[in-house]
Amino acid sequence: MSDPEQFDPLLAAHFNREHQHLAADAFVASVMHRVRFQRRLATRIHTALRIAALLAAVIASPWLIAGATRLNAALAASFTWIAGLPGAWMLGVLAAVLVLAARARSD
């Protein structure tokens, strides 16, 4: 106790008396049983989630393939445009703006 003036040693003696015997083995077995149950449950939930994710990927695969094809086409078109004169001008202007903005911020 940090405040010895308030501390009552007679009352503390009451608390320090031998408490009723608490059998350890049954309690430990019971907690470990619950621990093993929780672990099995967590493993099952993890497995179920992985199966669900796999099934979702299989079911959604036609849309995923179509989406990937569209994305591929869109990227190819944008790279073609960037490689041309208008795209190169646009990139140059963008780079200049970024450099000016960085200089303004450092000042």
Add this chain to the structure above:
Amino acid sequence: MQSRLAVAELKQAPDPLVIALACTGDDSAFAEVLRRRQGRVRKFMYHLCRNTAQGDDLAQQVFLTAWQSLRQLRSAVAFDGWLKRIMVTTWLAEVRRGKPSTTSDLDPADIAVHHDATSARMDLDAALSTLPPDMRLCVVLAYSDGLSHPEIVALTDMPLGTVKSHISRGAARLRQILADYGDKP
């Protein structure tokens, strides 16, 4: 997980080693930690709820929470303080749910038959049950666990003045009730 030490070796091993092994997911090491700490946790919970079955149930919750969060423990040396915080949090959650028992499962007839250490313990348990839950918690932490006021503040998040007042008024009330029983420690 398979234990790295045999059960006999675990029983001889020092606390920090057993706790460190438990933190790696070693079930046998956790069972050994459980065996070493169960008496303290159950006694603490029993003082607070005065019912062996409910006290054991709360103590089981404490150890389950500890098992689930063991990986968050940074140092084996900090285990006891960390466990104490789980004990207090579990009790406060029980109080918030409005479920703490005030009914003892001990036989009151024992008191009339003999006035020995058992009945004195029952006197203390009965006297403790008359205190409000927050006051009971502060008194048990101070007198049963020997914690200082700042340590109780850190564990319970109550203001220092409230903790001091709870301990002072709670101890006075316990003294009065125990004197009425005619019990001398």
